[in-house]
Amino acid sequence: MTMHFGEAQASRALPVSSRLESFLATNMFDQPTLVIDTDIVAQQFMALKAGLGEADIHYAVKANPTREVISRLVEVGSHFDAASRGEIELCLSLGARPETISFGNTVKRASDIAFAYRAGITLFAADAEEEIEKIAHNAPGAQVYIRIIVETSEADWPLSRKFGCDRDTAIALMGHAKMLGLDPVGLSFHVGSQTRRSEMWAPTLDAMATIWHDAIALGHDLRLLNIGGGFPAFYGEAIEAPTAYAAGVMRQVRERFGDVERVMAEPGRGLVAEAGVLACEVMLVSRKSARDAHRWVYLDIGKFSGLAETIDEAIRYQFETPRDGDPEGPCILAGPSCDSADVLYEKRPVHLPMTLAAGDRVLIRNTGAYTSSYSSVGFNGFPPLAVVAI
Template identity: 70%
Template structure:
């Protein structure tokens, strides 16, 4: 990054610019750059915590593994949901204690389970018999929670098909865990990432409460309900404020799981709004003289941080130096020589008519699932730069 003041770029609204957007407006960047505000992460952590009450928050590290974020959350007393040995090592290196870390991926390498066990981690996720066998062998006596397959088509980024087991299998897995000398302490699920309203949790919670009751009736003394992530960020469509949303989720969970220890794993809802990407327009063109749409090519695309535009699921907001001027529909694409690198085409984006190559763009609320999704060098483009304020 070159630290030059660029007075010509009020690319964010003059009213209430965030610290991140002020920093972007005042500096120049050689490459697409994610700027993160860890004070904002801490603020958001406390907003969620105020709504979630006694719930144990385990930050889903995959959303943004910046060391500075982990260190700030350790200082605030957060716990962590790790998906791999790498994420466990990261949390430990920033001062998290092993009992603050759960190994939440249901697909774990045996050697990573052994590593986690040797590091003192005692809480693991599973959704299959073979996974329980691996855990029993490499982390004998560990506590496990069984992940349920749930369906929630209302989430903008559903996670439903890949993870979890059905009701009957979850109860069988509780029994198997016991046979293997493990402690089946609870159930987990993920309602789907970017579940915009708390009321969208109702059906899933009712279903999980039914499985919980069945497992208890089968003699399993469950004490832990892990409600996963799903807490939303603002991408343009209305979302409830974090504390109110979290409080409503807590109320619904407590009503269905009285006395249970509640655990939540927010990722997106904790960090997305704490970062913005500074990038640039590389080309504006049309495919023919009567093309109704302009094609706008940015210097960032699906392979350099914006993977969540797959299926146009997550729709980011763009600020340009021409905001307030007349707009027209654009197909937005990334810079790589791959025809899959188109961000929004089914639903084009309205951008200022005067947009030109070289214009600087701010992509708002991109603190989650961007830097960690960026490839190491597709087409020779470097990974997304990250600056932490």
């Protein structure tokens, strides 16, 4: 059940989709399958848009690149954040206009920048001098935004350290970009994925606003603020409903940045996670010894076939079985591959019915984001996660 803080505390921000429920009830699959409801994606888009106001939503394609999801988002007027040439080609092939696509990866192949530029894309991310040079050479005159490093994050899935640069480097990069004929148009950051409440954005926004105002004071003509993703999905811990959350973020943005000409947001998880349910199966229930307090429950899906975000038990999915209601007990939940890293939850065991047995169906709720796109192509001979869009 989807529970949210705030505006939708009593009801629910998202009605359980009867389409999704009846599809699951009437279809069985012989491999783990993600069923994604594009109506819910469209509803989530509208809910976030209602809170974000004038800000443009650039869907982070990496969260779920299923063709039907992208098509539906094109229909409802979404823009796109692409990480690669493949994602750009996908969006263009489904009708997205090039001016609505930003090339948001800070690590790009030079030939892919040239491809994007020829295709009409004129907005690129960078956090390093070499990247600015690649862009200047392959996309002359393009707009660039500089990604700033986020030092501390309260997110369940932080994206700090690997991406972005500090204040002084960012300001130097803007000067360098200008010298090379580019238009350093603004800043970007990512507060960290699955940031559960909007007030958790405050320290990051404070740090970004200082850099923004410093850059303007130094003569840079900043017109674009890219606030990235971070919009949460329900995984068991309470979250704010999407419209209230987005409005809360925008209020804090306006307080610190004033009237910025262009604000973009790049939700991935917040748009698609709650639109997907994963149908999978119990492969084995066992104990390592007669004294073992914990059962081991092995599913036919694991870290390599879609549940990569269980690394460090960061994202805690919700499980549903046909035996719910029977007495429950703790278990260690593991994937099917012959790799000892393929354990989903052990530090904080999952409670599942004691009657659970091989062959039982397990539904994993709110799995529309970062599952199919993380699945290996065939580790241990298991096929990649199947996706059915309805």
